[in-house]
Amino acid sequence: xxxxxxxxxxxxxxxxxxxxxxxxAGGFDLIGASEYGVxxxxxxxxxxxxxxxxxxxxxxxxxxxxxxVSDISDFILGEMIExxxxxxxxxxxxxxxxxxxxNYELSENPSVRVTAVDVRRMMMGSKKSNISHQVxxxxxxxxxxxxxxxxxxKTKDVDPTDKLETDCIIQNGSDYDFxxxxxxxxxxxxxxxxxxxxxxxxxxxxxxYTVEMEWAxxxxxxxxxxxxxxxxxxxxxxxxxxxxxxEAEVKVKSDDKQKKLVKNETTxxxxxxxxxSDAKKIAEHKADEMKKQARQATGVxxxxxxxxxxxxxxxxxxxxxxxxxxxDIIEVKHSFSGDGYRTTFEVxxxxx
Numbered sequence: 001x002x003x004x005x006x007x008x009x010x011x012x013x014x015x016x017x018x019x020x021x022x023x024x025a026g027g028f029d030l031i032g033a034s035e036y037g038v039x040x041x042x043x044x045x046x047x048x049x050x051x052x053x054x055x056x057x058x059x060x061x062x063x064x065x066x067x068x069v070s071d072i073s074d075f076i077l078g079e080m081i082e083x084x085x086x087x088x089x090x091x092x093x094x095x096x097x098x099x100x101x102x103n104y105e106l107s108e109n110p111s112v113r114v115t116a117v118d119v120r121r122m123m124m125g126s127k128k129s130n131i132s133h134q135v136x137x138x139x140x141x142x143x144x145x146x147x148x149x150x151x152x153x154k155t156k157d158v159d160p161t162d163k164l165e166t167d168c169i170i171q172n173g174s175d176y177d178f179x180x181x182x183x184x185x186x187x188x189x190x191x192x193x194x195x196x197x198x199x200x201x202x203x204x205x206x207x208x209y210t211v212e213m214e215w216a217x218x219x220x221x222x223x224x225x226x227x228x229x230x231x232x233x234x235x236x237x238x239x240x241x242x243x244x245x246x247e248a249e250v251k252v253k254s255d256d257k258q259k260k261l262v263k264n265e266t267t268x269x270x271x272x273x274x275x276x277s278d279a280k281k282i283a284e285h286k287a288d289e290m291k292k293q294a295r296q297a298t299g300v301x302x303x304x305x306x307x308x309x310x311x312x313x314x315x316x317x318x319x320x321x322x323x324x325x326x327x328d329i330i331e332v333k334h335s336f337s338g339d340g341y342r343t344t345f346e347v348x349x350x351x352x
Contacts, residue, residue, distance in 0.1 A: 025081050035059065035071050036059045036112075038056070039058045056112075058111050077100070095195060103115075158199075208306075208312075209307075221299065225296050227296075232266070246276045252294075288349070299313065
């Protein structure tokens, strides 16, 4: 995906002057047509966990009737809702999920708190043992697993994988773990969900914007942190046709300039690995996850819908050696309240 500057976003959103937000159900804006007020809407969007929307409603109680107002019945458990944020009439869909929890509070200021989550929460709750998937590829297995969740997502984007030597894959555990630990790891794929769309994509795919941000101009704060990581990942398997062992090795370092100590070696045998290419894919996938853990950063800026998990931010004019670079976004929090619209982002992994 292309790069986009904060200057071009300011032009798109009229200098970020009029923050706007909608909460929809069945295509209708629930907030605009209601009597209650919205104190805040907080979205936590993640690349590796279920995304969530927390909506706090006020002016929800009729003191004379001693009851909550009827309008709050717009929100019922299991209802699919969509949250859009942006400025003026230019809004972007950021979340799509089902109402998972409703909390009614009687206090000095009665309120209702609605929590919605995306399809991944449901996938994590499934429990399966020794399920046989009769498929010819990992991508076909992915499509088979997610078809039952069709009511909880909108669309999907799946990169096809190579044909397997076997026609059967065994699943043990939740659907989410099966996709992440079995299919993604062995097919070198990423799985994540954004605004109702499911992605099963090549790990190197660039799907979202890289937002360019300049220090003292485009963001409020930015913190980068690195932890020591010096490891070797070795994946081994067996080529049954040639009756010989196959293996691949990948090195992982937090920083090329770090001191050399003792390498932490990890060796794994994998029955599904039948050639060096399979072993390489699994090793690289593990290395990528380790780099994300060792290289992290946090940033805060004015609300920017284009900042999304799976995308990137490029920091400029901070410090050419220590700060400047391109960072992979793994989690984003979009907060909308009476104080305005703000975005906080977490990154894992970076490059100069």
